Amino acid sequence: MRRRTFTLAGAAALAAPALLRASPLPAGPVRIVVGFAPGGGTDVLARVIGQKLGTLWNTTINVENKPGATGVIAADHVAKQPPDGTTLLMAHVNSHAIAPALLQNVRYDPRRDFSPIALVGVTPNMLTCSDRQAVRTLPEIVELCRRNPGKVSFGSSGIGSAQHLAFEMFKLSAKLDAVHVPYKGSGAMIVDLLGGQIDYAFDTMTAATPFVKQGKAIAVAQTRLQRAKSHPTVPTLAESGFPGLDAASWYGLVGPRGMPAETVQRMNEDVNRVLAMPDVAQKLEEFGAEDAGGSSQKFASFIVSEHAKWGKVVKDAGVRLES
16 A cells, blocks of 8 residues: 555656646746736736736746836847736737837837737727817818917827827828927826817827717827727817827737747637636726637737838838937
């Protein structure tokens, strides 16, 4: 009896490492790195997704904030980590499409130095004005800018932000001469918009929505090709005379380059499972985030297309920012 017990225990001990090796998921805790401060849209989505994945994977998932350089610091950090699945990044349009074209010292290539896992959501930006602004429809705004070249002001949450580039894309499409006023985030910009210090603003839908619902801000237009389900009455720029204008923010989970294909596949399946959960789907809808999920290959192609699109906007608009 004693010999048999030893034999079974020994067999189990020998089998355990093999079972661990067979699992496509990392054995230890997982970090999801976020390139922005706590409380923002990227951070909130990372925590929502991370909590659900932690349950599915039966492990601890920690969200680690590394803000700075519009997400570049976090992305550069993750690109250098071992490709074992223990360090992931909540990538963003800034880190993976805009910054590589805008900043001089970005040392990673978003198309080659990461393992795309899954798209978490695409969110429109929103053109807004205060409730005291008399000119509040898109045709009137375009006409106002043309009558007053270089005088009508548009705020954004910072030079090189997705909202700044949405303004530049709009300005190029409409052939307007207007003033860009950059802020350090949405909060200060909204204060000045409501106070009349700036005429209009391009903001995230997430930040603008509470003020729109309170009636303090007017939603003039949104920046995806189709209207967001959460704002069905707000027209898009594309349907308002600027066909093809698509200037959205987006979020997606990636890891370092070289992650095993089976790990990427398993993580992709589980992220898609999480995105379909009713409470997660509700949170995404609150953010105006749509088109979530799909294959890792689809996400990889999306990153390539976004990289090319925003690179062209940066070049055509002549936007410059030293890193």
